[in-house]
Amino acid sequence: KQEVTQIPAALSVPEGENLVLNCSFTDSAIYNLQWFRQDPGKGLTSLLLIQSSQREQTSGRLNASLDKSSGRSTLYIAASQPGDSATYLCALGGYSTLTFGKGTMLLVSP
Amino acid sequence: GAGVSQSPRYKVAKRGQDVALRCDPISGHVSLFWYQQALGQGPEFLTYFQNEAQLDKSGLPSDRFFAERPEGSVSTLKIQRTQQEDSAVYLCASSLAGGPIGEQFFGPGTRLTVL
Numbered sequence: 482k483q484e485v486t487q488i489p490a491a492l493s494v495p496e497g498e499n500l501v502l503n504c505s506f507t508d509s510a511i512y513n514l515q516w517f518r519q520d521p522g523k524g525l526t527s528l529l530l531i532q533s534s535q536r537e538q539t540s541g542r543l544n545a546s547l548d549k550s551s552g553r554s555t556l557y558i559a560a561s562q563p564g565d566s567a568t569y570l571c572a573l574g575g576y577s578t579l580t581f582g583k584g585t586m587l588l589v590s591p
Numbered sequence: 592g593a594g595v596s597q598s599p600r601y602k603v604a605k606r607g608q609d610v611a612l613r614c615d616p617i618s619g620h621v622s623l624f625w626y627q628q629a630l631g632q633g634p635e636f637l638t639y640f641q642n643e644a645q646l647d648k649s650g651l652p653s654d655r656f657f658a659e660r661p662e663g664s665v666s667t668l669k670i671q672r673t674q675q676e677d678s679a680v681y682l683c684a685s686s687l688a689g690g691p692i693g694e695q696f697f698g699p700g701t702r703l704t705v706l
Contacts, residue, residue: 525697581633
């Protein structure tokens with residue numbers, strides 16, 4: 482059974498810092514990995530999707546990497562802004578399901 | 592364009608009541624998923640439809656939970672004889688293609704509180 486761990490559980494940084502969120506998983510037999518953000522009381526917004534054959538994806542200030550051999554993914558956020566404050570979730574794609582971690586709660590202070 | 596919509600957004604039920612939660616996926620999306628998210632946790636998979644066929648229901652926690660998608664579009668998650676442990680946010684997601692899994696687009700969720 483896939484197990485997903487996200488570290489840290491919570492992170493507080495001042496505006497402008499670069500930061501890294503970590504995700505580790507136990508089963509490397511995946512189709513893809515997705516990073517989502519979740520704002521309080523809202524659904525999930527897809528940020529980046531990395532296919533199993535890929536090593537990284539970039540979108541604006543976000544960069545996600547995937548290393549299946551070590552069972553790790555990182556989400557790098559450059560020049561953080563208060564609007565980045567949210568919970569960030571990684572999810573591993575099996576054939577028909579996503580398995581989520583518990584998320585990292587990020588607070589970026591002005 | 593319209594995203595995934597869910598109704599109601601909030602539902603309060605007394606223990607023992609039946610509830611029905613609705614999901615309208617993005618038009619044309621083949622795959623539809625239901626997840627349950629407890630407070631402070633990540634979403635957990637409940638069930639998966641490809642068109643009207645329910646291909647995976649391994650995540651449904653008990654036989655009180657039932658989901659359907661009769662015409663391959665709108666889906667309903669029904670919970671019978673609700674219990675306090677059913678209190679959670681129920682998220683619906685849709686994906687353009689059938690398996691293997693592609694990018695999923697989520698609705699805002701229905702927050703169920705069982706008193």
